[in-house]
Every structure is written in structure tokens, then in C-alpha cells.
Amino acid sequence: MTASPTTVLVAGAAGQGAEEGGALLAAAAAAAGHQVRLATERPPSPAAGSVLCRVRFGPGAVPTPFGPPGEADGLLALDRLEALRWIHEVRAGGFALVAAATLPTPAMRLGIAAAPPPADVLARLRARVPRTAEVDALGLAREIGCPLYGGSVLLGLAGPLLGIPEPALDAAAAAVEPAEAAPARRLALALGQSLLAGLPEALRRVPGPRAA
Amino acid sequence: MKRLLTGSQAIARGAWEAGVHVASGCEGEPSGTILQTLSALGEVAVEPAPWERAAVEVALGAALAGGRGLAAVPAGALAAALPALDAASASGAAGLVVVACDDPSGRYAPPADSRLLAREAMAPVVEPSDPAECREAVAQAFELSERFETPVVVRISTRLADSAEPVEEASRRAIPPRGRGRDPAAAEALEERATFTRVRGLERLAQLAAHALEAPLNRLELRSAEVGVVTSGLAYGMVREALPEASVLKLGLVHPVPSGLLRAFAGRVRTLHVVEELEPFLEAELRAAHIACDGKDRLGRTGEITPATLARAFRPGAERAGAPEPVPVRPPELCPGCPYRALAQGLKRLHVSATVDPGCRAFPAFPTLGPVDRAPGQGAAAGVAHGLAMALGQRIRGRDVAALPDGALLQEAAGALALAAQGQGTVLICDVGGGGWTGSGVRAPGGWRVDPASLLAALGYASVRVVDPLDLGATAAVLREELARPASSAVVARAPCTRWPASRRPPMRVDGRRCNRCGACLRLGCPALSDDLESVVVSASACAGCGLCAQVCRPRAIEPCGGARS
Numbered sequence: 009m010t011a012s013p014t015t016v017l018v019a020g021a022a023g024q025g026a027e028e029g030g031a032l033l034a035a036a037a038a039a040a041g042h043q044v045r046l047a048t049e050r051p052p053s054p055a056a057g058s059v060l061c062r063v064r065f066g067p068g069a070v071p072t073p074f075g076p077p078g079e080a081d082g083l084l085a086l087d088r089l090e091a092l093r094w095i096h097e098v099r100a101g102g103f104a105l106v107a108a109a110t111l112p113t114p115a116m117r118l119g120i121a122a123a124p125p126p127a128d129v130l131a132r133l134r135a136r137v138p139r140t141a142e143v144d145a146l147g148l149a150r151e152i153g154c155p156l157y158g159g160s161v162l163l164g165l166a167g168p169l170l171g172i173p174e175p176a177l178d179a180a181a182a183a184v185e186p187a188e189a190a191p192a193r194r195l196a197l198a199l200g201q202s203l204l205a206g207l208p209e210a211l212r213r214v215p216g217p218r219a220a
Numbered sequence: 221m222k223r224l225l226t227g228s229q230a231i232a233r234g235a236w237e238a239g240v241h242v243a244s245g246c247e248g249e250p251s252g253t254i255l256q257t258l259s260a261l262g263e264v265a266v267e268p269a270p271w272e273r274a275a276v277e278v279a280l281g282a283a284l285a286g287g288r289g290l291a292a293v294p295a296g297a298l299a300a301a302l303p304a305l306d307a308a309s310a311s312g313a314a315g316l317v318v319v320a321c322d323d324p325s326g327r328y329a330p331p332a333d334s335r336l337l338a339r340e341a342m343a344p345v346v347e348p349s350d351p352a353e354c355r356e357a358v359a360q361a362f363e364l365s366e367r368f369e370t371p372v373v374v375r376i377s378t379r380l381a382d383s384a385e386p387v388e389e390a391s392r393r394a395i396p397p398r399g400r401g402r403d404p405a406a407a408e409a410l411e412e413r414a415t416f417t418r419v420r421g422l423e424r425l426a427q428l429a430a431h432a433l434e435a436p437l438n439r440l441e442l443r444s445a446e447v448g449v450v451t452s453g454l455a456y457g458m459v460r461e462a463l464p465e466a467s468v469l470k471l472g473l474v475h476p477v478p479s480g481l482l483r484a485f486a487g488r489v490r491t492l493h494v495v496e497e498l499e500p501f502l503e504a505e506l507r508a509a510h511i512a513c514d515g516k517d518r519l520g521r522t523g524e525i526t527p528a529t530l531a532r533a534f535r536p537g538a539e540r541a542g543a544p545e546p547v548p549v550r551p552p553e554l555c556p557g558c559p560y561r562a563l564a565q566g567l568k569r570l571h572v573s574a575t576v577d578p579g580c581r582a583f584p585a586f587p588t589l590g591p592v593d594r595a596p597g598q599g600a601a602a603g604v605a606h607g608l609a610m611a612l613g614q615r616i617r618g619r620d621v622a623a624l625p626d627g628a629l630l631q632e633a634a635g636a637l638a639l640a641a642q643g644q645g646t647v648l649i650c651d652v653g654g655g656g657w658t659g660s661g662v663r664a665p666g667g668w669r670v671d672p673a674s675l676l677a678a679l680g681y682a683s684v685r686v687v688d689p690l691d692l693g694a695t696a697a698v699l700r701e702e703l704a705r706p707a708s709s710a711v712v713a714r715a716p717c718t719r720w721p722a723s724r725r726p727p728m729r730v731d732g733r734r735c736n737r738c739g740a741c742l743r744l745g746c747p748a749l750s751d752d753l754e755s756v757v758v759s760a761s762a763c764a765g766c767g768l769c770a771q772v773c774r775p776r777a778i779e780p781c782g783g784a785r786s
Contacts, residue, residue: 072458117742
């Protein structure tokens with residue numbers, strides 16, 4: 009029996025750092041000795057739109073960054089709405105880590121639509137994937153001077169859940185361009201790791217490999 | 221050593237390792253990233269080009285000089301380079317590789333199929349399946365080009381350009397230029413040259429088809445005798461994921477199609493499927509050879525192929541993903557401070573309709589911002605608006621403009637703009653100051669620069685005015701005057717793209733006591749502005765300080781941080 013690849017989605021809105029988070033996870037998985045593939049979907053305009061990185065890794069062959077539909081193992085979302093947008097791609101036994109932030113859409117900015125209440129979003133997410141937690145990833149990223157590192161905070165938290173060892177995360181911090189950002193990324197990863205103790209017990213449990 | 225590279229970066233890496241001498245390409249993706257990467261690697265003469273045809277011609281010149289030339293065109297844009305590809309094919313260019321990119325999703329570019337265009341130009345097509353193959357494909361394409369004296373098209377997709385994996389890196393090979401060759405077609409009399417080049421092209425394709433039977437680019441993976449799949453490109457990985465038990469004929473050289481290989485594979489499986497994105501290119505070859513198969517009747521001709529689409533096509537009902545949650549959409553938007561927003565606002569005030577070139581990709585997506593009536597395609601606005609004016613005459617005079625970015629000038633200059641200069645219409649040029657479509661497009665350092673005002677004057681426009689589009693009042697006044705002019709006129713709206721940090725000014729702020737939440741500023745559609753139920757607020761981190769919101773604010777509640785602008 010071989011373990012099937014692990015699929016993780018990193019989601020956010022343009023400018024929130026989802027691409028940074030996806031590249032960091034891919035580099036960390038490679039540093040951990042896995043085969044890895046990454047696919048990035050970015051919006052046609054740089055100012056707004058949804059960004060999604062699909063990272064797929066495992067010890068064996070990874071034919072494509074796309075896993076079977078509805079079978080992703082984890083979701084790291086930098087925005088509540090983006091978590092909601094992609095939660096259907098996560099299997100019920102997977103996990104979702106969501107930054108406690110909602111970037112308004114154009115309709116919300118105009119006041120003609122309201123953002124769904126955070127508690128409602130969390131309930132909808134948990135109805136799909138019970139192992140869902142909300143963390144202040146962007147607040148922590150702002151503490152180190154750049155909200156773009158929210159993805160790194162989430163990854164620091166998710167690393168142990170995905171079985172990615174700390175040295176691999178550390179190596180990835182320097183492997184992703186720009187390399188000068190490595191110290192800030194390491195700080196963000198450490199801040200993320202510090203959140204682990206606060207997660208519910210069910211979420212901290214590291215799942216075993218799934219059969220292919 | 222391996223490094224995480226995207227498909228675009230791997231193409232550049234492969235070209236660099238293959239000793240490419242000259243690379244040319246246009247702003248946009250994946251061409252911008254390819255040129256940027258080559259520029260950073262060094263040792264390659266990199267030439268950003270204003271349009272696709274020029275990029276291929278520059279690379280063709282390098283190839284005809286005996287070097288290795290690479291041209292990269294943006295997604296969906298090979299058609300614009302077809303005359304140059306035809307010329308390269310007719311010249312028997314050795315050492316020329318053209319990187320084309322298709323966008324089956326249609327999100328970034330019209331979903332055209334480059335294989336059809338390459339076939340039209342009698343050029344072989346190499347199609348890699350992942351970033352590692354992208355790197356190898358360029359070297360293989362150069363070898364094919366030199367062996368068969370033909371331009372070779374390397375076809376990727378936007379999805380592959382943005383996919384990444386760890387890719388092995390090697391050092392650069394020193395490829396000495398072969399020396400300038402002589403095109404045998406040049407010796408033919410003009411009236412016989414076309415026949416000569418066509419016969420030579422057909423002979424070359426026949427030789428390539430024979431080569432394709434043995435080429436390592438094409439790979440047979442025998443598993444089940446029940447199900448066989450013919451596939452290529454990124455779809456190969458999707459097939460391996462979704463149909464792991466199927467036998468696969470993976471084509472890396474997709475044109476000319478190796479019919480013998482297809483026939484042999486078909487004979488070894490009970491059921492044959494063709495999995496390819498966009499047009500039924502391989503399927504048509506199979507059907508022409510009377511080989512039973514299915515393809516587009518099962519998968520359709522639009523959209524990307526993913527494990528989900530394959531699951532729906534081959535295992536209906538087995539898909540485990542639930543329906544997506546209803547979530548508010550995030551449409552593409554213009555950046556804070558974008559000069560296009562200001563221009564659209566100015567046109568809206570004057571109740572003028574516009575025929576636009578899709579300069580910034582978000583422009584046509586926002587008809588509510590301004591009166592964008594038609595967006596016929598890049599490089600087409602001036603000609604279409606001129607034709608419109610010829611047909612409608614006085615009924616439209618003074619009430620329609622052709623709006624195009626500075627990047628479109630050279631595409632249109634020789635033809636449509638010169639024609640329009642003979643009429644009585646007004647063209648509006650959005651000059652973002654970078655010699656490109658938009659400052660946000662990925663581009664290599666350096667490149668061309670044209671002064672739109674000088675060019676338009678040289679083309680014969682009776683009046684050419686330069687305005688700052690971020691000054692709404694002055695822009696509207698100039699536009700009003702030029703629209704009323706009984707001769708051709710041009711307005712150059714000059715303001716830098718806000719993606720360049722140097723163009724950013726101190727952010728604006730809202731005085732909550734004065735704000736009456738009338739919504740005039742919010743209707744500009746600026747991502748930096750939002751309504752927090754008590755007053756409008758400005759995101760200081762997002763605001764580019766263009767001041768457009770302050771100009772539309774009647775209660776004068778918006779001003780720059782640090783005090784009012786003089």
C-alpha cells in the first residue's frame with residue numbers, strides 16, 4: 009500500500025500573501041524530501057480577485073498538483089470568504105486554518121452587500137470540515153511589519169499537522185524569493201508554531217497517511 | 221541541484237542552458253517572466269518587443285545569423301505573430317524556437333489553440349507536460365529546429381506556466397553561432413518562391429513525421445489493454461491522476477502527428493480516448509486515419525482539463541466534492557490610483573461612448589466605471605472606431621472616442637491610426653509611461669519607448685493634446701474641446717501606472733465629520749475606499765494618493781494625509 013499525496017490549498021485575496029504561503033509550503037515539502045507540485049491560480053487583475061495555490065506532495069510520484077475533487081487534506085485561508093469559497097474541496101476529515109479577517113468585496117465596499125457574520129462563516133466551514141480553526145494570522149503578521157507573511161504564520165501552525173519538520177520549514181524560508189525576507193518569514197513561522205498549543209485537541213491530532 | 225521553478229521560469233532556464241543567444245518577447249505572461257528570468261541569468265541578449273510579430277522577427281534574425289533565437293509571446297497571442305512564423309518557416313530558419321501559450325480557461329486571454337496556427341505555418345510543435353519537461357523541451361526544440369531547418373513552436377498553457385516543481389538545473393552550454401546561412405528560397409524567382417517554400421515545408425513535415433515515430437519526446441506507457449488514452453501537455457498529469465490504470469500514449473511532439481504511432485497504440489487497447497485541451501487536434505488526426513476513438517464528445521472544447529473534469533467524464537456520479545458554498549464574488553478591479561479609472565470617469569462625465577483596447581486587463585470588465593461600449597481586441601480600437609464613424613457619420617460625431625494604451629500605438633500606427641487621422645474622430649491614448657500595455661505587466665528590463673504625442677502628430681492628427689488624467693476637470697475640458705473639433709484629434713493622457721512605487725503619493729484620508737456618505741467616491745470603484753456605516757474610510761496601505769476621490773467629493777471631506785493638496 010502506498011500513501012497518496014497530501015493536497016493543501018492556500019487561499020486568499022490578491023495582495024494577501026497566498027502566493028508567498030503556497031511557495032513556502034512547496035519549498036518546505038521539497039526540503040523534507042517529498043516530491044512536490046504547486047499550481048497557482050491568480051486573478052486577471054493585480055488589484056483584486058481570489059488567489060489559490062494548490063500544493064501537492066508526498067514521498068512517491070505526484071502526477072499533478074490537482075488532487076481528486078473534494079479530497080484535499082488541508083486548507084490555509086488568509087480570508088474568511090476565501091475559506092468559504094474553497095472549503096468544498098477539502099475532505100471532511102481534513103482541516104482548515106482560517107485567518108480572522110474578511111477583505112470586503114466591491115459590493116461590500118459600496119454598502120450594497122454585507123459581509124456574512126464571522127460566526128456564521130465559521131459555522132458553515134465547520135459543518136463541512138469539523139477540524140476548522142480561526143486564528144489571528146494577519147494580526148501576527150502585522151506585528152512583524154508585513155501582512156504578506158500571514159501565509160507563513162498559517163504554515164508555521166500547519167507544519168506539524170502536515171508532518172513537515174521544523175528544519176524543512178526553516179530551509180524553505182531562505183529558498184523562496186526574495187531571500188532577504190528569510191528572517192521575517194522565520195519569525196512568522198515561529199509565531200504560527202506558537203499558536204499550536206491553543207488549537208483544539210482534535211485539530212492538533214496529526215492524521216495518518218491515507219491509502220492511495 | 222534542484223530549484224522550485226514555474227513552467228515559465230523552467231522554459232527560460234532551459235533556453236539559457238541550451239545556449240540561446242538572443243531572446244525577444246512581449247510584456248505579459250508567460251513571455252514577461254521568460255524574458256525577466258533570462259535577463260537575470262545573463263549572457264543572453266534580451267530584447268523586449270512592442271508586439272508579437274516583432275519578437276519573432278528579432279529571434280528569426282538571430283537564427284538566420286547562425287545563432288539560437290528564442291521568441292516568447294503572451295497567452296493567446298501567437299496569431300499576432302503568424303506572419304513572422306510563416307516567414308521563418310519559409311526561410312527554413314534553423315535555431316529558432318517560439319514559445320506560445322494557450323489559455324483554455326479563457327481567464328487571461330482568448331482560448332485559441334496554437335497548434336492550429338503552427339500547423340498553418342508548417343512548424344512542428346513540442347508540448348511539455350510539467351516544468352521539468354519545459355526545461356528539457358526547449359533544448360529538444362532547438363535541436364529539432366537545427367536538424368530540420370524549421371522554426372519550432374513550444375506550446376504550453378497558462379496553467380503550466382504558473383505550475384511549479386523542483387527542477388534540476390545544469391550549466392550553460394557554449395553553442396558557437398553557426399555562421400550566417402543562405403536561404404535557398406531567396407535564389408528563386410519571386411513567382412516561384414511560394415511554391416518552392418511550400419514544397420520544402422511539406423518535405424520537412426514528412427521527415428519530421430518519420431522522426432516522430434522514434435522520437436523520445438513521444439512516450440508509450442502500456443498498462444491496461446482495456447483502456448488507452450492519447451494525450452499531451454498538462455493533461456497528461458491529469459490523466460495519470462484520474463485514470464491511473466489506463467495505457468497512455470503521451471505525445472511530446474504533437475505536430476506533425478505520428479499517425480503510425482497512433483495506429484500501433486490503438487491496436488493494443490480495446491477502447492481509445494483522446495484527452496486534449498481546446499480543439500480536437502489529435503482526435504481529428506485519429507479520425508482521419510479511421511481509428512475509432514472518443515474525445516471532444518466526452519470532454520467538450522472549452523475549459524481546462526482537471527481531475528474533476530475527467531472524473532465527471534469517465535466516472536459520472538463518483539465525484540466526492542460537494543457543491544461550493546455560495547460566496548460573494550471578487551471580480552477583477554483596477555488598482556487604486558489607476559489612470560484608467562480617471563479616464564473612464566472623465567468619459568462618463570461627458571456621456572461619451574468608447575471603443576477600447578483592453579490595455580489593463582480589467583478595463584473592459586468595468587462598464588459601470590465608464591461608457592466602454594466595445595472592446596474588439598488588442599490593437600483594434602482605432603480602426604473599429606474609424607469604421608464606426610464612417611458608417612454613422614454625424615449621428616456619432618463628437619460622442620465616441622477610440623481609447624487605447626500606449627502599448628497599442630505601434631500595433632496600430634502603420635495602419636488604423638493613420639487611417640483614422642484622415643477622419644474627424646478623437647483617439648485617446650492612455651500613456652502609462654512604460655512603453656507597454658500597463659505597468660503591472662511582467663516585463664524584462666529595458667526595451668522600447670515611443671513618445672505618443674510625436675508619433676500621433678507624425679501620423680497626421682490635426683490636434684494632439686497632452687493631459688494629466690488624474691486632473692478630472694482639466695481632462696474633461698480638453699476632451700470636450702477635442703471632441704468638438706471638426707478634424708482628427710488625439711488626447712494623450714499621461715500618468716504612470718500605480719504599480720510602480722515611484723508613482724505613489726501620500727494616501728488620502730476622510731474627515732468623518734464632513735462625510736455625508738453620498739457614495740460618489742465609492743462609485744469610482746477604488747479598492748482603497750469602503751463604507752464603514754459611519755463614514756467612508758480610506759485604507760492607507762492600499763491608497764496610492766491619486767486624489768480622484770477628493771475631486772468627486774462635494775462636501776470636501778477627503779484630503780491627503782498631511783494636509784490639503786495645493
